[in-house]
Amino acid sequence: MSNSVAAAPRTSIASNRNSHRSTLLKVVILGDGGVGKSCLMNRFVSNHFDEHSFHTIGVEFLNKDIEINGEAYTLQIWDTAGQERFKTLRTPFYRGSDICLLTYAVDDRTSFKNLALWRSEFLYYADVQDGALFPFIVVGNKVDVPDLEKQISTEEARAWCAENGNSPLVETSAKNATNVEEAFGAAVTAWAKLEAKLERPFVEDTVDLSKQQSPHRSSCCMPMTSAE
Ligand SMILES: Nc1nc2c(ncn2[C@@H]2O[C@H](COP(=O)(O)OP(=O)(O)OP(=O)(O)O)[C@@H](O)[C@H]2O)c(=O)[nH]1
Numbered sequence: 001m002s003n004s005v006a007a008a009p010r011t012s013i014a015s016n017r018n019s020h021r022s023t024l025l026k027v028v029i030l031g032d033g034g035v036g037k038s039c040l041m042n043r044f045v046s047n048h049f050d051e052h053s054f055h056t057i058g059v060e061f062l063n064k065d066i067e068i069n070g071e072a073y074t075l076q077i078w079d080t081a082g083q084e085r086f087k088t089l090r091t092p093f094y095r096g097s098d099i100c101l102l103t104y105a106v107d108d109r110t111s112f113k114n115l116a117l118w119r120s121e122f123l124y125y126a127d128v129q130d131g132a133l134f135p136f137i138v139v140g141n142k143v144d145v146p147d148l149e150k151q152i153s154t155e156e157a158r159a160w161c162a163e164n165g166n167s168p169l170v171e172t173s174a175k176n177a178t179n180v181e182e183a184f185g186a187a188v189t190a191w192a193k194l195e196a197k198l199e200r201p202f203v204e205d206t207v208d209l210s211k212q213q214s215p216h217r218s219s220c221c222m223p224m225t226s227a228e
Pocket residue numbers: 031032033034035036037038039040050051052053054055056057080081082083141142143144145172173174175176
């Protein structure tokens with residue numbers, strides 16, 4: 001079953017899944033130039049950080065094998081160029097994505113404001129039919145910066161997530177390796193949840209009237225906040 005990405009010439013996700021092989025997921029990282037997308041990918045794949053990382057031109061990808069909840073996954077991570085002038089080089093690579101990381105830097109308000117634009121650009125060029133059924137993860141990078149330099153609070157970012165598809169929020173630092181693995185882990189978990197729901201649409205919506213229902217609803221955003 002695909003995540004509503006039309007005309008993607010790839011093996012269906014459902015047929016990729018079995019107990020012996022790893023599930024291949026295409027993960028695309030989007031966000032303004034300079035928010036740290038390349039550094040996040042390199043920290044996750046090679047546990048390396050480059051203080052003087054160059055702007056990406058077009059796209060680059062790396063693979064990484066991980067295990068989440070006993071399932072093996074191969075993440076094919078696509079790091080894109082955030083600068084506007086590279087738009088035509090990056091957008092052809094959105095099709096066939098299974099997961100999208102929408103990234104901003106906590107010390108850069110413009111990059112946070114642009115999250116909505118990145119979301120729309122992705123949905124349009126990936127040709128996703130129903131954005132509500134696509135796993136977006138919001139990543140607030142550079143939480144290592146001093147508090148005085150931070151422009152986006154966790155609360156503000158959570159509020160944005162709540163209003164924009166209830167995406168999980170993970171605040172990271174590629175520099176000091178805070179929550180980087182968690183961000184990719186949360187992305188896979190969100191994908192797996194959605195996949196299970198799409199495969200069994202009626203099972204999860206069944207209400208057991210014999211059980212007392214909690215009056216409290218769980219929050220949409222993951223409390224993976226900054227390391228102080
Ligand atoms: N303090 C801090 N700096 C970071 C972090 N991640 C990246 N940087 C720095 O931010 C700058 C830009 O990082 P990149 O990873 O190249 O940014 P990008 O999002 O890939 O930028 P484009 O390729 O132009 O889209 C570099 O100087 C990095 O060293 C972080 O977690 N904390």
